[in-house]
Amino acid sequence: MKVHVRHAPDVSILDCSGDVDLYTSTRLRDALLAELRSGVHSVLVNMSEVGYIDSSGIATLVEALQLSRQTQTRFGLFGLRGNARSVLELARLHKVFHLFANEQEALEKIGSVQPFSGV
Amino acid sequence: MRILISSQPRLLHILRGVVRLLAVESGFPESDADNIAMAVDEAAANVIRHTYKGRDDAQLAVEVLRLPDRVEYLLEDWGPRVCSEQIRPRPLDEVRPGGLGTYFINCFMDTCSYDRDFPGGNRLRMVKYFPRKA
Numbered sequence: 001m002k003v004h005v006r007h008a009p010d011v012s013i014l015d016c017s018g019d020v021d022l023y024t025s026t027r028l029r030d031a032l033l034a035e036l037r038s039g040v041h042s043v044l045v046n047m048s049e050v051g052y053i054d055s056s057g058i059a060t061l062v063e064a065l066q067l068s069r070q071t072q073t074r075f076g077l078f079g080l081r082g083n084a085r086s087v088l089e090l091a092r093l094h095k096v097f098h099l100f101a102n103e104q105e106a107l108e109k110i111g112s113v114q115p116f117s118g119v
Numbered sequence: 120m121r122i123l124i125s126s127q128p129r130l131l132h133i134l135r136g137v138v139r140l141l142a143v144e145s146g147f148p149e150s151d152a153d154n155i156a157m158a159v160d161e162a163a164a165n166v167i168r169h170t171y172k173g174r175d176d177a178q179l180a181v182e183v184l185r186l187p188d189r190v191e192y193l194l195e196d197w198g199p200r201v202c203s204e205q206i207r208p209r210p211l212d213e214v215r216p217g218g219l220g221t222y223f224i225n226c227f228m229d230t231c232s233y234d235r236d237f238p239g240g241n242r243l244r245m246v247k248y249f250p251r252k253a
Binding site: 019021022023052054055056058059083087090091 | 127128129131132135153157160161164167168218219220222223226
């Protein structure tokens, strides 16, 4: 699994690719938490190249969600497909995260969503 | 078939791949094969994290038994005895990290239980029945 961080004005985008599992989720966690603590306005995770995510990967995303509440950072995911989407739905977390179809929609809408308050 | 690996998280993707291929070879649809691979992956990850507490020099084994109506996946470890009564998925309305692995295993397998007569460790028996033909 690879994580590449792009910085745009007010937003950090983390491009993830590959499998997110017990071994690789620490890489995603380190990158996510660093961006959420950086003071940036919004953090987006590009999941379009993630073919597999397990419970440790989901736990990483939930931890980031909780940190985003503390830091008042807007946090969202886009490009979910296949296993990643179905696993989030199965865990009933698809209604908890801000989900966007693609990067364009995410960039258009993330600035207007409210930072999370319910987790 | 029996797969024996060391308890290194970096090997889990290999275990997933082999289990998935075997599931397809056994006759499961691709979607079921993906789910079976994830269930075995979650169970193995639980062993590494909780039973072996992150040790990477232990071993775990997965035995795949094809039977006429089902496939049984036996995950064996040689760590401290697990108290199965304490292993429960977290309620889904609690949004917090962790506790989903057992939930996914229960979702993707038809039955899941520990063999109490396994000596020297734990053996988790996960069973998946073949879909009924229309």
